[in-house]
Amino acid sequence: MSTLTISPTNGLKPRVSRALLLSMKNAVLGDTYELSVAFVESKEIRRLNRIYRNKDIATDILSFPLSKKEGEIVFCMKEVEAQAPLFDQTPSHFLLFLFIHGLCHLKGMRHSATMEREEITFRKAFEI
Template sequence: MSPTFSIRNGTQQKIPAVPFLRIKEKVLGKKYDLSLVFIDETRMRTLNTRYRNKKTSTDILSFPLDTLSGEMFISMNDVQKKAKKFSLSTKQYLGFLFIHGLLHLKGLDHGRTMERQENSWCRTFSIPSPNT
């Protein structure tokens, strides 16, 4: 079976046109099977409580299922808030955040190595990074 990349919008919000497939294939490769789901703050809070024991919403959660598949959940409400905080457009911050989540799926944790990779991939796709 060939790898799939699915995007589901579980919100009423419009998702900005980010080249998700192109970014995913460059960062994780064409063989990686990824499900990307946009959810509201309430659902994100539920997931964050269940999997991280944090009773707040967050902008992104990434779950590697195995070496070639994973799931990613993004809260657009949180994306919009963080975009404002970093003086970026929603589309710009969403592009950065998607890269951030993909790097978590590759096994990277927060820190200097991850920031360097984020900055490098952001340059590749002409996306401003809040790290700089």
């Protein structure tokens, strides 16, 4: 069974299709992977980044593998919206770009040329 749970906080949910996110999740991680996606304020993502990455700064996305078949991606839309113009993208488009990046991390990939190629493959497949 394919599971994707989306938890918006204070109306921070972006305007992207749940069906598209589910399709992307299934393509990268498989349809048995259980994924939770949360949208939080800058203060909360900064707290998480400080705790789990030792970086005392807000960020746009964090990925947390919980097991081989379960994980969580946390977004801060304020940061996504701030970063999107730097990549000449709309916030919704940039969120999808980041979502693929986070999925690759949940797949066990680290920043590398191999991960970049994998991201490009999925971005092309989903026309991102």
